[in-house]
Each structure stands twice: as structure tokens, then as C-alpha cells.
Amino acid sequence: MYRQAAIDSANFVKEHLLNSFSQVQDAISVDEGSGCSTDSDPESYDASLVIEGLSILHSVTGDATILALLNDIVNATIPNPAWQQSNGVLKDGDLYLPRALTTLYTRKVTPNFQDDIGHYIAVQFNAVTDLATANDTNIYGNSWAGPPNSTFDPFHQINALEALVSAISLRNDSDSSTLPVPFPTPRVRHHSSPV
Template sequence: MTRLAFFVALLPSLSLVFAQDLGVPTTWREFNNSRLLAERISIAKSAIDTILPQLDTSNGQFDGIGFWQSANVFSSMANFDHLASSTVYKDQVINGLTAAYKTYPNFDPNGYNDDAMWWATASYYAYRAYGDSTMLSMTVAIWTRVSNYVVSLADAKAGKQPNKDFTIAGTCYGETMAGGVFWRPTSDDTGINSITTGLYTTLSAYLAETTGDSTYTAAATLSAQWIQNLQISSSGIILDGVSGADCTRTAASWLFTYNSGKYIEGLSVLKDVTGAAIWKSLMTNITAAAVKSPVWQGSNGIITEGASKTSDNDGVGFKAIFIRGLDEVSVRSADNSALQILIHSYNDVQYNALLELAANDGCVGCDGYSDQHEFAVNLNFS
């Protein structure tokens, strides 16, 4: 597809995502949950406790899963305590994040800005759960560093980004590239993607909400606009990435749950920070599109992304991010009962599938460790 053809195809996307049906599909498998809160807390705790023996306390890593997914186990532990109003995992979370920060400068041993922000996000969740100022300081430090790889309005106009050694595309498909975040900090890497930009949007919004500093609000808004203008498909699904040098897109088949999940999480916070109706509307309609997308689930509603019969994989972590984003949207949507019911029903589909189909022919995560990992980050308290 030529750039012009792609732009023409993209033009209707923003209007199409504004008319989503919030009804619960009757074909979804078991979209309700009768378990009491105490039982759900117990199940979630058991899942986390299954993973904890894999923790290397010297560096904050969990055996069997990748660097970024280790950060998300800490996120799930901090969010468990946040949602359960407890401090069960406080020591493990704070000590683990601190160990990782000391071991891996800037939370980035492999040269990826999204890796750094997965860990910074875990640090923010830890701050939210425990009020530990060191966790907030770590979050701000990583946000500040990654901010060096955001395309500013001035960068887009000049066609140059201070930390890149190539001419950047100021616009792609008729839209400014301002707000996009480079995936890697290396001077020659051209990739800008939705997950890195979505992480930055979300972290900026949380920091704006926490500190009241308009610098964070402006950063969150600009990056949210980049995704809004360039990265939404005609069906309301968040696309993956685009070259900051020549606007080349990643493969059309690269559609992953976590791109939509992280973006709607960021929008849910940004709408509260700004009070802007556009973010609330966009959040609602992208959420509805994502939970009904045939890209990653069948008519029964069960997410199939990341299924493997032999090992853990990134896709298992992707859908965990999606569920976490949906939870944040639900918590912040008390004025939209239809949206809350849709999310509650969808999450119950995933929750019941994990309880009843995991590690058998129903697949879900397929192997026990993958299932336990996903379970730990999908804390269904709703």
C-alpha cells in the first residue's frame, strides 16, 4: 500500500471509533462471576505466590520470563495491594524494584525505552500502593530520561531530533509526528511505536494527576494526540509502529492487545486530569472496539493471543496489560454503567477461562507457568 493509499484508508478511522456498541455479546463464554471478593483475592494471591519462588532478589528478575515481563509481575503485586488495601507484597516490591534500578542503569540493560518505562510504571504503581517517595523519584527519573526521545513540536518542524543522527519526518500521512516516542535510545534507530508512546502517555498522565504539574499534562496530551491522529485503524484498533525517518509502517498484521490496553489506560487518566470530553469519548470507543475485536479472540470472547504449549512468551504479557488497562478504565468510569458492565463481563470471560480451561485443551495460556503469570497480572477484583 502506498503512503497516500494508507492515509486515505486511515482517514475514516477517527469517526468510526465514535459509534461503538457497548452491549455485551451473548456469544461470550461465562460473562459473569459469582465469587465473593475474599475468594478472588485469595485466588490472585495464590497466583502471585506461585511465581515468587522464581524471583532473584539480587536483581529483581523472575526466572522464565523476560526483562519487561518481570517488571509487570511487580506491577501486579503492587496493584494487588492497592486494590486489596493491603501491604502483603510491599517489601518484595520495593526491594525488587530498588535492586533492579541499581543493577540496570535507567532500567534499561538492552537499549529499549519501553523496557525502561515498564519498570518506571511498576515503580509508579508501587508509589500509588505504598506512598513510598523513592518509588516516585525513580518514576520521575525514567520519565525525564525517556523525554529526551520524544519528538517535540519544534523537532517535527525542524526535521531533526537532538538524539537521533538522521533527518526525521515532521509529518506522516498528513499528521504531525510530534508526540511520538522513539522505541530505542540509539542514535540510528528510527522506530516510533504505539506501546512506547502509550507508556509515555500513561506515565505522564499519572504524574500529572499526582503532582499537578502542567508539564506532565502537556506531555501526555501531545503523545495521546500522536496515537489519536496516526495509530488508530478503521476498526478502532491501535496500530503498532511507524518509522520516524520515512513513515514506513510495521506489518499490518502486527495488532496486539497491549497497544490498545496501554492507550486506554492513559486516556482514562488523561480525561480525569484535563476534563476534556475528547479523551473520554475516545477511551470509551477504543475500549468497545478492542473487547469485540476478532483479531485476538473468537466469538466466545476468550483472548487467544500468546497461547503456547511449551513456554511463556511476550503475548501472554501483552494480554495482561490489556486487562489491566480495562480495569483502570472501569474504575474511572463510574458515570458510564454500560461501559463498566461491558468491561466487567469481558474480564469475567477471561477470568473464568483461566480458572476452567487453563493448561488443557481449552488452552488459554496453555502451559501452567504462562497461565500463572497471566493470572498474577489479571487481578479480577471488579
């Protein structure tokens, strides 16, 4: 019963919420006169929730059509300039995208770009620890590209925590220079002070 509901949800997303670029639209309107139009502005959290759900669904079903849909959405989501800079760093703290990509990474659903997903997660970790952290504190800013805030904001802390926790799942490669990486080469390092 739950599996069929998840498959039906995936089909709904595919048929009604994806635009021609495989980007997940933010909403669909059912107001009278709107003709069931979609919101044309994609948001990272929409794509993230779909990526996380499809990762779990594919790992349960092994369905090739789910995998194809997932690959299309991931390829449309990661390089989107609406929420990330050209260097791969998310512009604003994002709770959902690191979590979704960690689900994808840990379930090893997409072996063709498994390493790229790991590198992307590591880039976010490095940005949070290097660019979004106020000096000698554990205060994280909203912008992972920096400069850091010196004022504590619980929402920024929670978003940063997701990037830090996501990096726990990464394997430690001794030599990542041989991997094809479309993003800046990451270096996962650990803070000596507690988070």
C-alpha cells in the same frame, strides 16, 4: 507539564497510530523511503497501553474529546478476533488488556458500558480458572481457552495472574441477568487454593 505531555501523546496516537477502524497500530516507521508508514497489524498490548493511559488522562482532565477517543478505541479493541475467540475469551494469555480494562473499570470513566467491561474481565477470570488451569494445581497455561499446560512456565503464570488480580475490582452483582451483556454471562468464583 506532565498533563500536557499526556495530552500531546494522546493526540499523537489519534493522528498517527489509529487506523480507520480506531484500532491502534503497532508501530510507525521513520525509515527513509517509508513515508512514516504504520504497521498495519494491531496488537492487543498496543491498544491496552493506550486504553490504560487514556483512562487515567480522562479521569484527570475530564476532557470530552479524550473520552470519545477512548470509547472508539475500546469499541475497536474488545471484539477484535485477532486476539480473542468469538465467545470473548482471549486466545493467549494477555498481561495488558485485563490491566487496561481494570483501570478503565475502576475509574468509572465509561458509565455507558461499565457493566460490560466488568463482565468482560469476569469472562477472562473464569477462562483462566476453568479452562487454563491444570487440574488440582495452580499451573496456568498460555491459552486461556484451554487446554491447560501441565508444565510450569513463569510467563504464563504472570499473564494469568493479571486476569486473577483484575477480577478483584469487580463488584458482586446478585443478579446480572438484567444487564445487557454482549459477551458470555460471567460468573466470578474464587479458588479455594492459593494462587
